[in-house]
Amino acid sequence: MxxxxxxxxxxxxxxxxxxxxxxxxxxxxxxxxxxxxxxxxxxxxxxxxxxxxxxxxxxxxxxxxxxxxxxxxxxxxVNGAGAEMVLETTAEGSAGPETATVHKDELRQVMTALKELPERTQRAFHLHRLDNLTYSQIAAELGISQGLAHSLVAAAMVHCMKRLNQKQDMEK
Structure with a gap:
């Protein structure tokens, strides 16, 4: 071209x-x-x-x-311990006691934020971030396109990050 x-x-x-x-x-x-x-x-x-x-x-x-x-x-x-780090650290089990306490609180916030989303978006996020499925596997599991699977996971991540940022802003 x-x-x-x-x-x-x-x-x-x-x-x-x-x-x-x-x-x-x-x-x-x-x-x-x-x-x-x-x-x-x-x-x-x-x-x-x-x-x-x-x-x-x-x-x-x-x-x-x-x-x-x-x-x-x-x-x-920006967040240091944002939603991705919370999920990764929790999955790895590598946090120290102080960090684990902070991450548990943030994980609760992420779980609360996820509950605000439509069920399909929650499911796509769970399949990708916790079950480590690819977007094509998520698409097959949910009967949707791969692009929609990606969009659902991205939307969930953005929503969770906004909720964590709101909490951090309120604490300042």
């Missing part, structure tokens, strides 16, 4: 891509950064390929992957 065609694709889908990334990363500025990075990655990939079957689908997949990576980095940097 020529650089001109890549740019046309990017410009046609830019706003929708930002809207797609926003719920994952949390705001417009980060979503724009993700989309810009995705386009650059797409161009590098497209230069090496003679033909891309579904360019827009590939671009959306790249945006999703970069957005998820960005959200994970952000949750580790």
């Amino acid at each position: 020529s650089p001109d065609h890549s740019l046309d694709l990017f410009l046609r889908h830019r706003k929708a891509l930002i809207n797609y990334a926003r719920p994952i990363v949390g705001d417009d500025a980060r979503a724009e950064d993700v989309v810009q990075d995705a386009w650059l990655r797409y161009v590098r990939f497209a230069e090496k390929q003679a033909f891309i079957l579904n360019p827009s689908s590939l671009l959306y997949r790249i945006v999703r992957n970069i957005a998820i990576d960005a959200r994970r980095r952000q949750s580790r940097e």
Whole structure:
């Protein structure tokens, strides 16, 4: 695909891509950064390929992957002990006594936040984060598309992170 065609694709889908990334990363500025990075990655990939079957689908997949990576980095940097760390530490059983107490409280907050979500979203989150199923396995288990499985897990993670952030803001 020529650089001109890549740019046309990017410009046609830019706003929708930002809207797609926003719920994952949390705001417009980060979503724009993700989309810009995705386009650059797409161009590098497209230069090496003679033909891309579904360019827009590939671009959306790249945006999703970069957005998820960005959200994970952000949750580790900003929250230190955010929902992901709580779940990972709890699953590993590696926390010390003080850390375990903090994580237990945060895990309770995450569990409460999850109960606020629709049952299907809760189930997708549980299958991915606790049962370590892939998005395609979750899709098969729930009878949904792989993209929807990803969206449900991402929505649950964003919701839990917002609840943890609200709690932390109230304690300050």
